[in-house]
Amino acid sequence: MSEIVKVSIDGIPVEVAPGTTILNAARQIGGDVVPPAMCYYSKLEGSGGKCRTCLVKVSKGSEKDPRPMPKLVASCRTTVMDGMEVQNITSPEVIEARKGIVEMLLINHPLDCPVCDQAGECSLQDLAYEHGAAKTRYEFERRKFERVDIGDKIQLHMTRCILCYRCVFVADQITDHRIHGILNRGDHSEISTYIHQAVDNDFSGNVIDVCPVGALTDKTFRFKNRVWFTKPVEAHRDCDKCCGKVTLWYKGEDVLRVTGRKDAYGEVEEFICNTCRFEQKKTADWVIEGPRNVSNDSVISSNHYGSLNLPPVVKKNLALQESNKEQLERFTRL
Amino acid sequence: MGRKLLLEHINVPNINTFDVYRSKGGYAAVEKALKTLSPEDIVEEVKKSGLRGRGGAGFPTGMKWSFLAKPEGKPRYLVCNADESEPGTFKDRFLMTKIPHLLIEGMIIGSFALGAKTSYIYVRGEMMPQIRILEKAIAEARNAGFLGKNILGTGYDLELYVQPGGGAYICGEETALIESLEGKRGNPRIKPPFPAIAGLWGCPTVVNNVESIAAVVPIIRDGGEEYAKIGVGRSTGTKLISASGNLVKPGIYEIELGVPVEEFIYSDEYCGGIANGKRLKAVVAGGSSVPILPANLINKTINQEARLMTYESLSDGGFATGSMMGSGGFIAFDEDQCIVRNTWNFARFYHHESCGQCSPCREGTGWMEKVLHRLEYGHGKLSDIDLLVDVSRKIEGNTICPLGDAAAWPVASAIRHFRDEFEWHVTEPKFCLQRNYGLAHYADPLPKPEPVAV
Structure with missing residues (x-):
C-alpha cells in the first residue's frame, strides 16, 4: 500500500495516511464537510460508531473496487481507501438520515437547556440547531432518571x-478495575457505577469534559453561572500528575x-487531573497565558474576544x- | 413425502443417545471427513452443495468458510449460534433436543475443515434443558473418542464447549454473540473488521447457525453434488420450517426447498390448512423480522407465478410485494387476527430487545411501539401511520447491526399491505376494541399486472 491515500470528500480532494478514518480525513479539510460526531472522541480508544450522526455516503468504494457501499457508513469508524x-453534505440522503438521527436523539432528551449547565457548550444543542426540526413529533412521556452523585x-x-x-x-481507560458502565438495555439503559461506587481516580473529572451533553456535570460549578457569562482564560501550573x-x-x-482545553471539535487537548480541576480555584495558583480563542460561532464568544462583528449599518x-x-482599532489589536 | 436429511431418524426411540445415533449411521461422516478428506476438500464439498446459511441472511456457508483468514500462530474458532430467539422460529431447539449428536457431528466436521482446535456452541440461556442434553451428548462423544485429543487416531484434537447465553435476542447477532462469549456485554461490534478476520478474542472466527452446521453432515456423507440435487436453483437442500399460528398441524417440517407455499399450507403432508375451517389472512414467512405478506401475495407472486419455499421465490418482488426466507419461522394468521395488534406485538419485542448502543434503534423502536400501542387501542391519529413509515425508514439501514432493520421491516410492511386496517383502527376506534377488521380483500386474487408500455 502506498504511503499516501487520496480521497475526496464532497468533491474536495485530500491526501491522508492509510488507516485514517473518513471523519479524520474530513477534519483535515475542515469547514462544513466535517460530519458532526457525538460519540467519537479521538483520544479515546474504541469510541465511535454509536450515535450515527456522522453517517456519510460512500459513492465510490476505492480505485480498485469502485462499487458504492450499500448503506450509509459511520465515518468515524470507516477507514479511507x-x-x-465520500458524500457528506452534498448527499440529500445523508442530510435526511442525519435529521432522523437528531430527532431520535432528542425524543427522550428533556430539553431543559434553560437550566442545564452544559447549555452554550453542548454538542447536542449545536447539532439540533443545525439539523433538528423546530417541533417534535414525539407525543409520549420522556424517560426520566434520578440524579446520582458519582463521587463528591x-x-x-x-x-x-x-x-x-x-x-x-x-x-x-483510566481506572484499573472497571466500575463504570451501562446497566440495562434498550432505551432504559443507564450509565452507572456498579452498586453506586464512586469513580475514584485522579483523572475521573475528565468524564465531565468528554460528555457531549449535560449528563455529567461538575458539582463545584453546578448552577453557579451560565457559560457565556464567564470568560475563558488559558493558564497553566506545574502539576506532578x-x-x-x-x-x-x-x-x-x-x-x-x-x-481542559477543548479544540474546535469539543475534544480536550490533554486530560487534566482532579487536583487542577477541582482544587485550584484561585488566580494565584495559575500562570495566566492569555484569553482563550473561542470560535465566532460559539455563544461563549459573544461580547468577549475575537473580532468585532460590525453592524451592517457601520x-x-x-x-x-x-x-x-478607536474601538475598531482595539479589536484589530486583540 | 420429500426427502429428509436432518430429521430422517427423528422418530427412532432414544436417538438422542450416542449408541442409537451411531447404529443409525451417525458419525460416519466424521470418519469419512477426518480419514479421507482434507480440510480444503470439505470446504470445497460444502461450496459445491450450495448450502446457504440457515440463520436468516442466507449467505452461502461454503463461501463464509473460505473467507476465514488463516494467519500463522493464531487459533481459529468455530462458533455455533444456538441463540435462537426470533419469535416464530423454534427449529434449532427441536434439533438440539431430539438429535443433539447431529449438531456435534457437524461441529466436529466444521471445526476440522476450519482448523479450529476449540469450538463453542452458544446456546440461548433460557434453553437450559437443551444445554444439559448437549453436555450429555458431548460427554458421550468424548467417551467414544470423537472429541478430545487425537480423534479416531488421526492426530486431530478438538474441544467442544457449550456456553449458555444471558438471554438476549441481540446475542444472536454474530458479533454480539462473540462479545457475549468473551464475557462482555452483548453489544454488536462495528464492522469491519468482520469475524472472519478478527472475531473471538481477536482471532478468525466463523459463526454458523445450528441447522447450517447440522446440514454439513449429510453433505459430507453423501457428497455436495448429491445435496445440491435437492431444491431449486440457488436454494439447495432441505430446510427446517417452524410452522406456527392458526394452522391445523403446526410444528417443525423438513421440506425440500422448492415446495410451493400453497402446498405447504394446505397439503395434509405439511400444515394441513388453516385451523377451524377459517381463511388465511396473512403470513410471516421467515420469522418475525421479515416483511409480512397478505394471503394473496403469499400464494402467488405479483407476476401470477406460484410462490415457492425458496430463498429467491419468497423474496420475489423485493420488499414491495415480496418477503424473505429468513430463519424459516412460518407464522400463519387467519381471518380473525388483528394485524395492528400483531405488529404492535413485534414492535414491543424489538423495543425490549434493542441493545441501546446506537441511537436510531434505541429510541426509534420504543417510539414505534408507543405509536402502535396507541393505534391498537383506538387512540391513534391518521398521521400516526405516516409517522410510523417515516420512523421505520429512519431506522432502517442506519444502525450498527441488523436489529434496526429487523424492527423496521415488519412495521413498514404491515402498513404497506394492511393500511386499510390501520386506518380502520383510527376511524372506528370503538369497533377496533370489540371486533377485528376481518379478512377484507386481503385474499382476493390480484389483478393481472398491466403490460408495461414499451
Missing part, C-alpha cells in the same frame, strides 16, 4: 444522557471552574466608521 469518494465532585443526570459511551471509555494546561473560566475576579457608512475608530 485509495480513490474513495461529579453529578450524573441520566435523563439528559445520549449514551455516547465516552465516559465509559474514559473510566475504563498532569500537563497542567487548562482553561480557567472567570466571572469577575473569581475562577468559577477549570476545564460597514456602509464611512462617517460611522470614523467615529468608532
Whole structure:
C-alpha cells in the first residue's frame, strides 16, 4: 500500500495516511464537510460508531473496487481507501438520515437547556440547531432518571444522557478495575457505577469534559453561572500528575471552574487531573497565558474576544466608521 | 413425502443417545471427513452443495468458510449460534433436543475443515434443558473418542464447549454473540473488521447457525453434488420450517426447498390448512423480522407465478410485494387476527430487545411501539401511520447491526399491505376494541399486472 491515500470528500480532494478514518480525513479539510460526531472522541480508544450522526455516503468504494457501499457508513469508524469518494453534505440522503438521527436523539432528551449547565457548550444543542426540526413529533412521556452523585465532585443526570459511551471509555481507560458502565438495555439503559461506587481516580473529572451533553456535570460549578457569562482564560501550573494546561473560566475576579482545553471539535487537548480541576480555584495558583480563542460561532464568544462583528449599518457608512475608530482599532489589536 | 436429511431418524426411540445415533449411521461422516478428506476438500464439498446459511441472511456457508483468514500462530474458532430467539422460529431447539449428536457431528466436521482446535456452541440461556442434553451428548462423544485429543487416531484434537447465553435476542447477532462469549456485554461490534478476520478474542472466527452446521453432515456423507440435487436453483437442500399460528398441524417440517407455499399450507403432508375451517389472512414467512405478506401475495407472486419455499421465490418482488426466507419461522394468521395488534406485538419485542448502543434503534423502536400501542387501542391519529413509515425508514439501514432493520421491516410492511386496517383502527376506534377488521380483500386474487408500455 502506498504511503499516501487520496480521497475526496464532497468533491474536495485530500491526501491522508492509510488507516485514517473518513471523519479524520474530513477534519483535515475542515469547514462544513466535517460530519458532526457525538460519540467519537479521538483520544479515546474504541469510541465511535454509536450515535450515527456522522453517517456519510460512500459513492465510490476505492480505485480498485469502485462499487458504492450499500448503506450509509459511520465515518468515524470507516477507514479511507485509495480513490474513495465520500458524500457528506452534498448527499440529500445523508442530510435526511442525519435529521432522523437528531430527532431520535432528542425524543427522550428533556430539553431543559434553560437550566442545564452544559447549555452554550453542548454538542447536542449545536447539532439540533443545525439539523433538528423546530417541533417534535414525539407525543409520549420522556424517560426520566434520578440524579446520582458519582463521587463528591461529579453529578450524573441520566435523563439528559445520549449514551455516547465516552465516559465509559474514559473510566475504563483510566481506572484499573472497571466500575463504570451501562446497566440495562434498550432505551432504559443507564450509565452507572456498579452498586453506586464512586469513580475514584485522579483523572475521573475528565468524564465531565468528554460528555457531549449535560449528563455529567461538575458539582463545584453546578448552577453557579451560565457559560457565556464567564470568560475563558488559558493558564497553566506545574502539576506532578498532569500537563497542567487548562482553561480557567472567570466571572469577575473569581475562577468559577477549570476545564481542559477543548479544540474546535469539543475534544480536550490533554486530560487534566482532579487536583487542577477541582482544587485550584484561585488566580494565584495559575500562570495566566492569555484569553482563550473561542470560535465566532460559539455563544461563549459573544461580547468577549475575537473580532468585532460590525453592524451592517457601520460597514456602509464611512462617517460611522470614523467615529468608532478607536474601538475598531482595539479589536484589530486583540 | 420429500426427502429428509436432518430429521430422517427423528422418530427412532432414544436417538438422542450416542449408541442409537451411531447404529443409525451417525458419525460416519466424521470418519469419512477426518480419514479421507482434507480440510480444503470439505470446504470445497460444502461450496459445491450450495448450502446457504440457515440463520436468516442466507449467505452461502461454503463461501463464509473460505473467507476465514488463516494467519500463522493464531487459533481459529468455530462458533455455533444456538441463540435462537426470533419469535416464530423454534427449529434449532427441536434439533438440539431430539438429535443433539447431529449438531456435534457437524461441529466436529466444521471445526476440522476450519482448523479450529476449540469450538463453542452458544446456546440461548433460557434453553437450559437443551444445554444439559448437549453436555450429555458431548460427554458421550468424548467417551467414544470423537472429541478430545487425537480423534479416531488421526492426530486431530478438538474441544467442544457449550456456553449458555444471558438471554438476549441481540446475542444472536454474530458479533454480539462473540462479545457475549468473551464475557462482555452483548453489544454488536462495528464492522469491519468482520469475524472472519478478527472475531473471538481477536482471532478468525466463523459463526454458523445450528441447522447450517447440522446440514454439513449429510453433505459430507453423501457428497455436495448429491445435496445440491435437492431444491431449486440457488436454494439447495432441505430446510427446517417452524410452522406456527392458526394452522391445523403446526410444528417443525423438513421440506425440500422448492415446495410451493400453497402446498405447504394446505397439503395434509405439511400444515394441513388453516385451523377451524377459517381463511388465511396473512403470513410471516421467515420469522418475525421479515416483511409480512397478505394471503394473496403469499400464494402467488405479483407476476401470477406460484410462490415457492425458496430463498429467491419468497423474496420475489423485493420488499414491495415480496418477503424473505429468513430463519424459516412460518407464522400463519387467519381471518380473525388483528394485524395492528400483531405488529404492535413485534414492535414491543424489538423495543425490549434493542441493545441501546446506537441511537436510531434505541429510541426509534420504543417510539414505534408507543405509536402502535396507541393505534391498537383506538387512540391513534391518521398521521400516526405516516409517522410510523417515516420512523421505520429512519431506522432502517442506519444502525450498527441488523436489529434496526429487523424492527423496521415488519412495521413498514404491515402498513404497506394492511393500511386499510390501520386506518380502520383510527376511524372506528370503538369497533377496533370489540371486533377485528376481518379478512377484507386481503385474499382476493390480484389483478393481472398491466403490460408495461414499451
